[in-house]
Amino acid sequence: MTTAQSPVAISSHVDPAGQSFAERLNGPWHERSLQVFMGIVLAHWAEHLAQAYQVYVLHWPLANARGVLGLWFPWLVRSEALHYGYALVMLVGLWILRSGFVGSSHTWWMVAFWIQFWHHIEHALLQGQVIVGQNLFGSPVPMSLAQLVIPRLELHLIYNTIVFIPMVIAMYRHLVPPEAERAQMRCTCAGQPRLAAA
Amino acid sequence: MPLAVFGLAVAAFAVHLSGAGAHPHEMAAHRGAPTRIVADRRIGPYVASVWTDPEVGSGPMYIMLEAADGQTFTSPSSVRVGVVPVSGRLSEVLHDAHSEPVRRGGRFMTEVSFDRAELWNLRVLIASTSGGGQLTAQVEAKPNASFGPFALVLSSLPFLIVAGVWWRAAVARRHISALS
Numbered sequence: 001m002t003t004a005q006s007p008v009a010i011s012s013h014v015d016p017a018g019q020s021f022a023e024r025l026n027g028p029w030h031e032r033s034l035q036v037f038m039g040i041v042l043a044h045w046a047e048h049l050a051q052a053y054q055v056y057v058l059h060w061p062l063a064n065a066r067g068v069l070g071l072w073f074p075w076l077v078r079s080e081a082l083h084y085g086y087a088l089v090m091l092v093g094l095w096i097l098r099s100g101f102v103g104s105s106h107t108w109w110m111v112a113f114w115i116q117f118w119h120h121i122e123h124a125l126l127q128g129q130v131i132v133g134q135n136l137f138g139s140p141v142p143m144s145l146a147q148l149v150i151p152r153l154e155l156h157l158i159y160n161t162i163v164f165i166p167m168v169i170a171m172y173r174h175l176v177p178p179e180a181e182r183a184q185m186r187c188t189c190a191g192q193p194r195l196a197a198a
Numbered sequence: 199m200p201l202a203v204f205g206l207a208v209a210a211f212a213v214h215l216s217g218a219g220a221h222p223h224e225m226a227a228h229r230g231a232p233t234r235i236v237a238d239r240r241i242g243p244y245v246a247s248v249w250t251d252p253e254v255g256s257g258p259m260y261i262m263l264e265a266a267d268g269q270t271f272t273s274p275s276s277v278r279v280g281v282v283p284v285s286g287r288l289s290e291v292l293h294d295a296h297s298e299p300v301r302r303g304g305r306f307m308t309e310v311s312f313d314r315a316e317l318w319n320l321r322v323l324i325a326s327t328s329g330g331g332q333l334t335a336q337v338e339a340k341p342n343a344s345f346g347p348f349a350l351v352l353s354s355l356p357f358l359i360v361a362g363v364w365w366r367a368a369v370a371r372r373h374i375s376a377l378s
Binding site: 133176191 | 301307354375
């Protein structure tokens, strides 16, 4: 059911008193949470940009082109802890910030979530092969399913891209929502509660 | 709820690190996956398969061994891999492969380097108390990172897109403020 809310009603939603942590994250803290989340996403892209710069502009060998953090903490890149940690942060962030999105932005956000969820399943599959000590397809190393189709370094870049695209569409629809969706929003992301408070 | 999700995430990360610490190269999910270039070839008392990811630069080489003809598997005393360009512009370089834990048979791994995208001759030399031998094959080294410089463009796009969304949202906010 979609009903337009009065400024007073919207204002009462923004009051954090009596709200759970999750409700605050998706209500009055949603705007700031999304900024932090997007900061993490862009920091990760910055690592890839740095790595691409090291390879294609500085002509470093691929093994030495470890981005910025990888220069000081090579084990982060060698062990894939950085990649996996980021995949996990993405999954958690997409899940706990989902209910702040409404209408079409929520749909796009959940598309990003489910793609990221599958990405995580692939990591679990790799982890499972290490734990069991038996690799799929007779391979000497653990294999993910997507590696069968895209057996390249760029698989990680592709995963991040196909998660990023629906995520940024969701952000756009959330920050510049249609009027019907704006009325349902409980956060300050599109600006209306500030109007209500003014 | 968010705390529970956070707890699950920390646990998953800990499990991942435990595996990654024990098998760093195995956990390299985003490294190119190796492909089999030699399948079930007989060498002395072994049946061998060779897997590699033949990119220019340093690449892994795996030699998978099983006992031939239902014999009992005895681990070889040494497994070496030699690579040399077919063109003959360099002399052969031999690499000692180290044993890795597997449930059945043997798996040996070493890193070899291909300095140029071209055809290379490959030799695997196996020695053991029950016999040995060598196998030969050819492998074509390919340029790494098939996206090439496009990766630079792709990695830059998110910043432009986010900047565009932020700008559009700022315009929309100003519009709403003006209306009020």
